[in-house]
Structures are given as C-alpha cells and as structure tokens.
Amino acid sequence: MTQDNHNTDTTDDRSTDGTRSSWHRLSGVFEDSSRREFLRAGAAIGAGGLALGLGNTATAAKVEEICNSDYGTIDVADGFTLMDNRWGNQNAHQCIWYNDDGSYGYDFDASNTGGGINYPEVFIGTRPWGASTGVVEFPIQRHDVDEFVMEVDADLDISGGEWDWAEEWWLMEQPPTQQPETHQYEVMLLLDWGGGHDHGAVQDPSAWTDRFGNTIDLWTTYDSGGTDAYFYIFRIQGGHDGGKIDMAEIVEYLSSNEGVRGDLWLSGIELGNEYWAGAVGETTYNTFNVTINGSTYTSGTGDGGSPPTDTPTDTPTDTPGDGLVINDYDGDPSWSSNTNDLGQWCGAGSFANGSGTVSNGALVLEYDNGGWYQEQLNQSVTDYSTLVLRVSGASGGEESDITVEMGGVSAPLADVTSDSIATNMSDVAIDLQAAGVDRSSSSLSLRLNFWGGGSSTLQIEEIALV
Incomplete structure (x- = not known):
C-alpha cells in the first residue's frame, strides 16, 4: 500500500487485528480524472481480445455484502478471502460483496473526504500479522518457489481521484503462525493506475519480460512503507491488459539483483485497489487464480469456489517393476x-x-x-x-x-x-x-x-x- 502524497506523517496506523496502513513518499501530481474503464485482464485475450464492459456481472445478484465494517471478510472461494480494508480513510463509503454467479468485488466512494488511503482487497495465503486463508502452500520460503502464476479477469471503473490496482506480498523471517510481524520486505506489483498516481522516474525500466509477454519495470524502492519493511514497487508497462503474470520472475529478480535471502518466507498474494480522497469506483473479479508449484487455486464465475487442483497429468504407461x-x-x-x-x-x-x-x-x-x-x-x-x-x-x-x-x-x-x-x-x-x-x-x-x-x-x- 502506498502513501497519501499530501500527508508527511509516518505513523503506522495498522489496527490491532493486523491490518495496516503504509505511508510512503510519492512524487506524483494528482489529475482530475485518469482511468482505464472496465479493464478486463486475463482469459479474454485471444478469444475476442480485450473485452470491455460488465460481462456476466450485469445479471449477477449479490448474495452477501458487508459495508463500512472494521475489516469485515467474505470467503469467496477455497483459499480466497475478500476484505473490507478501510485502514486509511474511515470517512469513505466502502462495500465488499459476493455474487450468485461466483464473481465478487467491492465499490467505494471517497468523494468529499479528506486524506488517507483505503485498500479493499482479496487475498490468498497469509499476512504478516497472522491472518491465513488456509492454503497449505503459503507461506513458502522464497528459494522453494518454482512456479508462481497469477491470472486475473476483472472489471474496473474508477474516476475522480488517485488510485492504483496493486498486487503485493511480504517476505518474512518466520511464518506468521509461529511469530507474527517479522516482515522484512514488502513487494508490490502495480497492474494499473490512474488519477495522477506516480512514483517518479523509473528505477529499472524493462527489467524483464515474462513468458506471458508482460514487460515489468522496477518503478521505485522505499526504505520503509510505514512498517520497518523495505519496500519494492514494480509495475507492468502500460498496465495489465490481458493474460497471466509470472510472479516467480519477481522472486528471481529480487534474489539475483537485490540479494534478497532465499530462506525468507513469502506470505501469499493480496490484490486490490488503493484509492485516495476523491476517488469513486467499483471493481468486479470474474476470475482470480493463483498457481504455486503445480497446485492451482481458483475463484470467480468459472470455477467460483472450486477446491485447489493439481496440474492435469497423463496416466503413465509404465507399470510397477518396469520403472x-x-x-x-x-x-x-x-x-x-x-x-x-x-x-x-x-x-x-x-x-x-x-x-x-x-x-x-x-x-x-x-x-x-x-x-x-x-x-x-x-x-x-x-x-x-x-x-x-x-x-x-x-x-x-x-x-x-x-x-x-x-x-x-x-x-x-x-x-x-x-x-x-x-x-x-x-x-x-x-x-x-x-x-x-x-x-x-x-x-x-x-x-x-x-x-x-x-x-x-x-x-x-x-x-x-x-
């Protein structure tokens, strides 16, 4: 999560339940409106290209909704939890919801509010303060990450103020179930951004292009993100507009280029929208899938709530005794x-x-x-x-x-x-x-x-x- 550009207070506003606010120094200049409307990223590409609009969500009905809560949650699929994370701007109106077709998301309205940042999100795995969605693969030591892929298909409609669409994880000294708050690094990947969101000059442009065609920049680093964790912010050039993302490339980059230790524990994945005062928007997740070392966890309209599945396999023709x-x-x-x-x-x-x-x-x-x-x-x-x-x-x-x-x-x-x-x-x-x-x-x-x-x-x- 990133800092309110108009607030130089570095106090950590994390709540006692482990939800936190980070304050970073940004160099951006706000714009009145800048957004990518109804971004659909992921499975739509290759089958009609980038689809704009609400898709199946037009007929979906809400079956569960939580608004303006103290970090209320909805379990939207096996291993996935949606959180009403209002850690920076309690005056904003914010709701999270789950639909009858398996899609889910949140809406928010920070018009006529002051400073502060909120981060409604969906997460899989653990968080440094102890929360866990029960996925056995997380946390995982960084050197044990072999395959790590995120796939998302979402509709975004945001205007009126600064915002981003941010995935992040934490690297920790110990699993949070054994010892909470041992996080040493906060690692963020921006899938999209608007409303003047900026981190200044790109630190390492075109750091790599992954196997799915995403070109990644290291936008900037901060010594602290409101906690004591060193903070990396990566971004997808031009915003994410289709296909999967190879998250293992980030892990490898941090090891090869930044000297990050292999024995640190990777928490899981959090994905949501940071937004600042003035922003109004809605995000619907049609698909959000995570694959870690051969096991795939799925959520959304297609599989909404289906259990994790192993990578399909052909039945070996070998018989016992033959090897x-x-x-x-x-x-x-x-x-x-x-x-x-x-x-x-x-x-x-x-x-x-x-x-x-x-x-x-x-x-x-x-x-x-x-x-x-x-x-x-x-x-x-x-x-x-x-x-x-x-x-x-x-x-x-x-x-x-x-x-x-x-x-x-x-x-x-x-x-x-x-x-x-x-x-x-x-x-x-x-x-x-x-x-x-x-x-x-x-x-x-x-x-x-x-x-x-x-x-x-x-x-x-x-x-x-x-």
Missing part, C-alpha cells in the same frame, strides 16, 4: 517447455547458466552456491521403492553440495544415499522408505537445492523410480 521415468531430457518433451515425462511441471533457476541447458541428452546445471531444480510428480508412487538419479559431476563428490527434498523429507543427498557422484555417468540411488519419504502424497515433488555452498557442474541424464 517410472520422471524425466530423461531426450527432447520429448523439451526442457524449455517446463514439462516432464509424466506430463507435469518441471523447472530450475538461480544457476550460473540460468535455468540449465540440455546437452547431448543430459540436463547441465552449473552452480556456485546457488540454484534449485524441481520435478513435479503429483501422484502416489507407493509401488516404487527407489529413486534413481543417473548423474555425473565435474569434480565428483557433488552429493555433499546438494539437498534433496521429497515427500516431507529434506536432507543432504550424501545422507540418503550410499552412492557417490562420479565424473562419469553413474546411478545414485535413494531408498525412499529408509529415507522416510511419504510416497503416498498426490502432490509429490522432487526438489534439489544447491544453496548450501560448493561450486561445480552437475549433469542429469535421467530421473526415475524403480
């Missing part, structure tokens, strides 16, 4: 497709050679005290007892540099195998039962972390279960 190939890097499917031989998501990052390269039928990972690699299985593997990695190392003995995470177990590779990584291709086997791996999980994954020190190159020719 189950997870990935053999033979180009079918390609490593760049982020799909393994089980039809599940796979990926890597933070290596000296980026996300790794495939050469002569082997995945090459060059590490220097950093890097992660993950294969999603998303199925029970109780018919298999052993994980076999066919690998080689540039120096040999790389098992001491690698941490294995699978089925609730996290341990150095050297501790769960009696084999050593050689300089020629050879098998390194892990007895899953002896290692304590829960093989029955329907969301099972294999992860290798390279953050514990060491520098070398690992080649992986095949990962399989036998």
